[in-house]
Amino acid sequence: MSYLKVSEVSKRYDAASVALEDFSLQVKRGGVVSMVGESGSGKSSLLRIIAGLEVQSAGVVHLGDQKILNPAQKLVPGYDEIQLIHQEYKLYPNSTVEENIARPLLLYDKDYQKERTEEILKLLSLETFRDKKPRQLSGGQQQKVAIGRALSIEPEVLLLDEPFSSVDVIQKRELIEELKGIFDSLEVTVIFVTHDVDDALLMSEELLIIQKGKLVQQGNVREVFRKPANEYVARLFGYLNPIPGKKGSYVRPSEVRFTTENGLKANVVKQQFLLHYNLLTVKLADSSAFWRVDDPSRTFEVGNEVFLAYEKEQLIQFEQE
Numbered sequence: 381m382s383y384l385k386v387s388e389v390s391k392r393y394d395a396a397s398v399a400l401e402d403f404s405l406q407v408k409r410g411g412v413v414s415m416v417g418e419s420g421s422g423k424s425s426l427l428r429i430i431a432g433l434e435v436q437s438a439g440v441v442h443l444g445d446q447k448i449l450n451p452a453q454k455l456v457p458g459y460d461e462i463q464l465i466h467q468e469y470k471l472y473p474n475s476t477v478e479e480n481i482a483r484p485l486l487l488y489d490k491d492y493q494k495e496r497t498e499e500i501l502k503l504l505s506l507e508t509f510r511d512k513k514p515r516q517l518s519g520g521q522q523q524k525v526a527i528g529r530a531l532s533i534e535p536e537v538l539l540l541d542e543p544f545s546s547v548d549v550i551q552k553r554e555l556i557e558e559l560k561g562i563f564d565s566l567e568v569t570v571i572f573v574t575h576d577v578d579d580a581l582l583m584s585e586e587l588l589i590i591q592k593g594k595l596v597q598q599g600n601v602r603e604v605f606r607k608p609a610n611e612y613v614a615r616l617f618g619y620l621n622p623i624p625g626k627k628g629s630y631v632r633p634s635e636v637r638f639t640t641e642n643g644l645k646a647n648v649v650k651q652q653f654l655l656h657y658n659l660l661t662v663k664l665a666d667s668s669a670f671w672r673v674d675d676p677s678r679t680f681e682v683g684n685e686v687f688l689a690y691e692k693e694q695l696i697q698f699e700q701e
C-alpha cells in the first residue's frame with residue numbers, strides 16, 4: 381500500500397523555469413528509495429514540496445491519510461514527521477554532538493530526552509564523539525549528526541537531498557552503507573536524492589529517475605538497467621555503444637565480449653587502466669564508429685586487432701526521442 385503519495389504536482393518558479401510537471405509518485409511505508417536525476421531536474425523542489433516547505437503550483441502530497449499543507453496553508457511551515465536534510469544543513473556550532481541530537485527533544489520529558497539521545501548516539505555509533513563540537517568532526521560525521529538529530533524525534537519520513545556532496549568518495553560510500561543498514565532496521569520511509577547512480581545503488585535497489593521535472597521511471601535497478609525508459613535513463617548507467625546500421629540500438633561496454641574471427645572486427649586505439657579492468661576504445665573496421673569495451677583480463681594493447689560479439693538479449697533499444 382502506498383504511504384507517501386505525490387499526486388500530479390507541478391511547480392513553476394516563473395514562466396521560464398518549470399521545476400516539476402504533473403509529477404506523481406508513491407512510496408510504501410518503511411521503504412528506502414533512491415532518486416536520481418541530473419542537475420536542475422527538480423529533485424530539490426520535489427523534496428521541499430513533500431516536506432511542506434515550498435508552495436506547489438498544482439497537485440497534492442499525502443502522508444498516509446494526512447494531506448501535507450504548504451507554507452501558504454500552514455502558519456509554521458513543515459512537519460516534525462517529515463525531516464529534510466541537505467548538503468548545507470547546519471548544526472549548532474557551539475553545542476556538542478550530544479546537545480545537537482537532543483535539541484529537537486527539548487519539549488519532551490527529561491528522562492525520555494536522555495534515553496532517546498543515548499539510543500541515537502548508539503544507533504549511529506557516535507558515542508565517542510558525544511562531547512565534540514561540530515567543527516571537530518569530519519564532513520561525513522557532521523552529516524551523521526544531522527541525520528541523528530532528525531531521527532531523534534522519530535520522523536516517519538526522511539528526505540536526504542544530496543547530503544554527502546561535500547564528503548570524499550571513500551567516506552561517502554562507507555557512510556551510505558552504514559546508513560542503509562540503519563534505515564533498514566527502522567520503520568522510517570526514506571527518499572535519498574543524488575545525481576550519482578553508484579551512490580543511489582549503495583543505498584537502495586529501488587530507483588526513481590527524474591528528468592526535466594517528470595518521473596520517467598520507477599523500479600528495481602535490474603529492470604531499469606535492462607529496460608531503461610529512454611536514452612537519458614540508459615546513459616545514467618554509463619556509456620552506450622551504437623550498433624552500426626541499427627538506429628536506437630546500443631550495447632553497454634560491459635556486455636561486449638571478445639571472440640574469434642566471427643565477430644565485429646575492430647582496432648584498439650586507446651587503453652585506460654581502471655581499477656577493475658582496462659577500458660578500451662576501439663574503432664570498428666566496417667564503420668566510422670568508436671566503441672568502448674571492458675577488458676577485465678587486461679589482455680589487449682593499442683594497435684591490436686580484436687573481434688567483438690554481444691548477445692541480442694543484451695541490446696538496449698528505444699524509440700528515438
Ligand SMILES: Nc1ncnc2c1ncn2[C@@H]1O[C@H](COP(=O)(O)OP(=O)(O)OP(=O)(O)O)[C@@H](O)[C@H]1O
Nearest residue numbers: 393397398399417418419420421422423424425426
Ligand atoms: N527559488 C527558485 N527560483 C527560481 N527558479 C528556481 C528556484 N529553485 C529552483 N529553480 C529552478 O527549478 C529547476 C529545478 O531546480 P531544483 O533545484 O529543484 O533541481 P535539482 O534537480 O535539485 O537540481 P540540483 O541537483 O542542481 O540541486 C531548475 O531549473 C532551477 O533553476
